[in-house]
Amino acid sequence: MNPYYSAIAERANHRCEYCHAPELVFNFPFEVEHIIPLSQQGTNDESNLALACRSCNLRKGTRISGIDNDSNGEVQFFHPRQNLWDEHFQIDTETGMVMEITAVGKVTVENLKMNSAAQVAARKLWIRLGLFP
Ligand SMILES: [Zn+2]
Structure with a gap:
């Protein structure tokens, strides 16, 4: 596991920092991702790390x-x-x-596919369970 996981997950209140998915309902810890990738001069400093669900991290990539x-x-x-x-x-x-409220929100929702059928179906279930938003 990423050595920064505990601090980053706690800071994020165990939610994906992009789509706000609650880590609680997953059977595997969320991922620590580099906001600015190492390949683009990002660092391992906590100011460049975020907690992300698999869906957001995979689609954001580098x-x-x-x-x-x-x-x-x-x-x-x-x-x-x-x-x-x-x-x-x-x-x-x-x-x-x-x-999305802004252009930043729009490109993030679109590129991270935050409203994919699977994402929306899961989110509606979390809402019914009182776990979201
Ligand atoms: Zn997410």
């Missing part, structure tokens, strides 16, 4: 930005240490969807 289809410009993904989640996303508890 990327830090995506193309915003509205402006055709490149927009940075949500940065858990520099951005406030509530300023970029909100949860629609009826549909289970993560709704």
Whole structure:
């Protein structure tokens, strides 16, 4: 396990710092990911580490930005240490969807596929169980 796991998971309150999935309902610890990948001069400092569910971490990969289809410009993904989640996303508890508020939220939701069928189905179940948001 990543040596930083305990500190990072506690700081994140055991939720994915991108989609806010609750680690509690998974049968394997969430992953410590580099917000800026080591390959792009990111470091192992805690300020560059975030707790991520497998889905978000796999889809983010080594990327830090995506193309915003509205402006055709490149927009940075949500940065858990520099951005406030509530300023970029909100949860629609009826549909289970993560709704983007900003371009940062939009490229993050799209590229990390936060509203994939599996993500939304799981989120609706967590909402029914009172575990989300
Ligand atoms: Zn996630």
